[in-house]
Amino acid sequence: MSRWDRREPYRKQARDKGYRARAAYKLLEIEKRFQILQGVQKIVDLCCAPGSWLQVVTQHCKESGLRIIGVDTAPVKPIQDVKIIKCSIDALDLASRIREQLGGLADLILSDCSPKLTGNKTLDRERQVYLAKRSLALSLEILSKGKHFVTKIFQSEQTGELVATAKNHFEFIRLFKPSASLPRSPEMYLIAKYFRASAK
Ligand SMILES: C[S@@+](CC[C@H](N)C(=O)[O-])C[C@H]1O[C@@H](n2cnc3c(N)ncnc32)[C@H](O)[C@@H]1O
Numbered sequence: 001m002s003r004w005d006r007r008e009p010y011r012k013q014a015r016d017k018g019y020r021a022r023a024a025y026k027l028l029e030i031e032k033r034f035q036i037l038q039g040v041q042k043i044v045d046l047c048c049a050p051g052s053w054l055q056v057v058t059q060h061c062k063e064s065g066l067r068i069i070g071v072d073t074a075p076v077k078p079i080q081d082v083k084i085i086k087c088s089i090d091a092l093d094l095a096s097r098i099r100e101q102l103g104g105l106a107d108l109i110l111s112d113c114s115p116k117l118t119g120n121k122t123l124d125r126e127r128q129v130y131l132a133k134r135s136l137a138l139s140l141e142i143l144s145k146g147k148h149f150v151t152k153i154f155q156s157e158q159t160g161e162l163v164a165t166a167k168n169h170f171e172f173i174r175l176f177k178p179s180a181s182l183p184r185s186p187e188m189y190l191i192a193k194y195f196r197a198s199a200k
Contacts, residue, residue, distance in 0.1 A: 026189070033148075042107045042144075111139075
């Protein structure tokens with residue numbers, strides 16, 4: 001094992017198991033702790049490139065009538081049974097495109113968005129929290145009642161605001177830092193389960 005692999009064991013594991021990114025292990029930990037992938041048929045993965053979360057989803061979700069959509073501005077190599085929408089999560093028509101592709105509302109929305117990091121911590125955090133908020137807003141439009149939403153969020157002064165908004169819409173809220181997430185990274189995951197209202 002190289003020195004780099006010893007420092008980053010999840011990177012080597014991901015390579016050995018054929019995952020496109022070490023991020024796969026973050027979703028696997030979230031699933032082990034919060035059981036979000038069970039029984040879901042219609043799944044949307046926002047900011048999905050290069051596609052390791054989609055790989056985990058296709059391995060875990062085996063319901064009949066499965067529909068999986070990934071969204072990213074970056075290209076994603078094809079994954080069997082996954083439809084990719086190549087656009088920004090800011091696109092005004094995204095909610096309607098997703099509903100059309102799913103043939104209705106979603107059972108699960110995942111979001112692992114990160115902006116291109118500039119090294120300016122304040123700016124990077126602001127941009128990431130914007131993406132997390134946008135993901136939540138989109139979820140309120142396209143999620144079925146009783147279903148779940150998971151998003152990455154960089155810890156910042158705005159984290160509390162996003163958590164408070166999520167609390168208004170979901171019965172169960174947790175912030176979780178998977179061990180696969182580097183300790184030096186400000187990222188955490190907001191797990192929001194049991195959406196209260198039917199999307200319009
Ligand atoms: C950490 S990566 C996601 C990794 C992914 N979960 C996986 O397992 O492969 C973050 C992604 O956010 C995407 N992204 C950032 N801003 C975006 C935006 N406005 N719209 C869509 N995707 C965006 C980037 O292109 C990048 O692919």
